[in-house]
Amino acid sequence: MPGPYMIGVDIGGTFTDVAMLDAETGEQWFGKTESTPPGFEAGVVKGITGVLAQTGRSPEDCAGFVHGTTLALNAILTRSGARLGLLTTEGFGDVLEIGRLQMPDPFNLYTQKPVPLVRRQFVAEVAERVLGSGDVLTPLREEAVREAAARLVGRGVDAIAICFINAYKNPTHEIAAVEIVQRHHPTVSVSRSSEVWPEIREYERAMVTVMNAYVAPKVRTYLDSLQERVDEMRLAGPLHVTTSNGGMLPARLVKERPGTTLLSGPAAGVIASAQLSETCGIDNVLALDIGGTSADIAVLTKAQIPYSTETRIGDFPLIFPSVDVSSVGAGGGSIARLDNMGVIKVGPSSAGAVPGPACYGRGGTSPTVTDAYLATGILDPENFLGGQLRLRPELAREALAALARQTRYSERELAEGVLRVATSNLLVGVARAEAHKGIDTR
CATH class of the missing domain: 3.40.50 (Rossmann fold)
Known part of the structure; x- marks a missing residue:
């Protein structure tokens, strides 16, 4: 008879990832679904339900539910x-x-x-x-x-x-x-x-107080709604949320200090990177987690989790004790635009999951990094999200062409320019993280 299991969920601005771990055998299952803003809890429940159907497990056998989120982080980055x-x-x-x-x-x-x-x-x-x-x-x-x-x-x-x-x-x-x-x-x-x-x-x-207050209504509303939906599906395990320092807290405590989740999702990624580097025997690791809205960067030496009391979220300092990870507003949904000098800029604004990039066909008209990848032939429109979502290249080209008409570039040249700018944003973030640690990976 199947034993108890743990559920892990990470929500981003674009996709929601679900993992299940059998507490006795160590067997693992994974699922991925679209995030559902503004009601992110619907995507979480859909993802958990999918993994439960895949494994045939009962909600009552859940021993614990650990949740990582970029909800607070994305609220800061996208204002x-x-x-x-x-x-x-x-x-x-x-x-x-x-x-x-x-x-x-x-x-x-x-x-x-x-x-x-x-x-x-x-x-x-x-x-x-x-x-x-x-x-x-x-x-x-x-x-x-x-x-x-x-x-x-x-x-x-x-x-x-x-x-x-x-x-x-x-x-x-x-x-x-x-x-x-x-x-x-x-x-x-x-x-x-x-x-x-x-x-x-x-x-x-x-x-720090302003950041905490800025994200508090959104985080509290989300956790209340999530707990209600989890109770409806009778998932037995208690709900915990990962925090910026790599630990986790019960949801009721997180609602009192929602700012502790500003680096919830990124911190969990760094913890996993440290575990993986130790398992693989790799001492020095550059961890890069690119999502739909932000990219998270951390430098690990000797497979040790880096901690800091002075990190940054976008333009702002954060002095909470936290895993030393920096975030830049550059992800798959980051929107391309022209500044007042006509220079191509990418991010920090994101199309998110709704309406999403123009190629989703859900009413989005702003060109994004995903649209640029699709227009240049890097993405397969038939195999996005494991084939669950078919992309529409013609809409991506249409959005890019509208921006290109404001420049001297062709649609193809603009798409390549968007990718170069997005990559440069990532490289700047990586260089800053390396300089902070006094290392040079070149």
């Missing part, structure tokens, strides 16, 4: 998270704009600073002050918080991050502010820095 506001100490409203006073490319006179996740008009300052010792200099007034929160909600925010100066030393003002906001605006999601990351360095603490 598709919550409509977010920030409450901060009076006089510190420019914390995200100023950052660390570092330009992305100090040698480029035309370089531009990254646009913050919270624009300045959605930042509200509150009169309060805690000293570096933790002593209160200026008490917090309830009416000040209430008025600031009302202004932000009136401007349409559905989530608020709270980051007061020196709150890592004394969180009482932040705790009180959270209670006031939730009392008057119970439907608004609230994150406070003294809970998310109670450490010194104001900009980094604010940035």
Whole structure:
């Protein structure tokens, strides 16, 4: 009689992968299906149901369900998270704009600073002050918080991050502010820095709190819906979610701190790469995981999992303890466009699974990396997703031709240019990861 088994699921912006492991025999089965945004749980259930049908196993025999996801990561890279506001100490409203006073490319006179996740008009300052010792200099007034929160909600925010100066030393003002906001605006999601990351360095603490608040509504809604669907199919195993540090947490804890899943999927990939390199006896490994929206890069030496408290997600620093993996917005669904100088750019915006690349035939009209691969003959239109999805080359060429007409290139030349730019984006990410480790794989 078949024994208990484990289910592993990884969802990306384009596809969902499912794996089953027999806990007693070690036998493995795999499945792949399309992701189903915005209701990603439907794709997960479809994938699990397919593997269960393939193996003839019962949902009641499931011993555990481990879930990796790029939901939070993709929300950051594609700027598709919550409509977010920030409450901060009076006089510190420019914390995200100023950052660390570092330009992305100090040698480029035309370089531009990254646009913050919270624009300045959605930042509200509150009169309060805690000293570096933790002593209160200026008490917090309830009416000040209430008025600031009302202004932000009136401007349409559905989530608020709270980051007061020196709150890592004394969180009482932040705790009180959270209670006031939730009392008057119970439907608004609230994150406070003294809970998310109670450490010194104001900009980094604010940035982590903003990221946590930015992805919180999407992650919580998804996990609630997934748990409901899993309960309906009577899958017995408890639901755990992989976290940025390579571990895993019960779903109920992840909903309290959704920012811990920012590198959930990528971290799980690095853990697998380390295991594979050890099994194969390979000491030094460059791990590259290219999905539909992002590409994740990690450098492993001596088959050891790399960890860091300073990594980056797109344009932003992340100081959560995490597996040392960097992400760039370059995947199969990344959209090609022209900038204001007429130069071809690829990503970070992605067509995702819906409508997907133009060649999917689901209404997408923007040319993507997948369209370029298809138009140049690299992809087989009849054998995509194991033959489950037939691609339409004529739609890919049509989307590329529309962009090509804005340039001096032919459709074929533009497709090749898109692939060169996408590859260059990946190489830049790889070079940065190597430089961070002080190695050169050439």
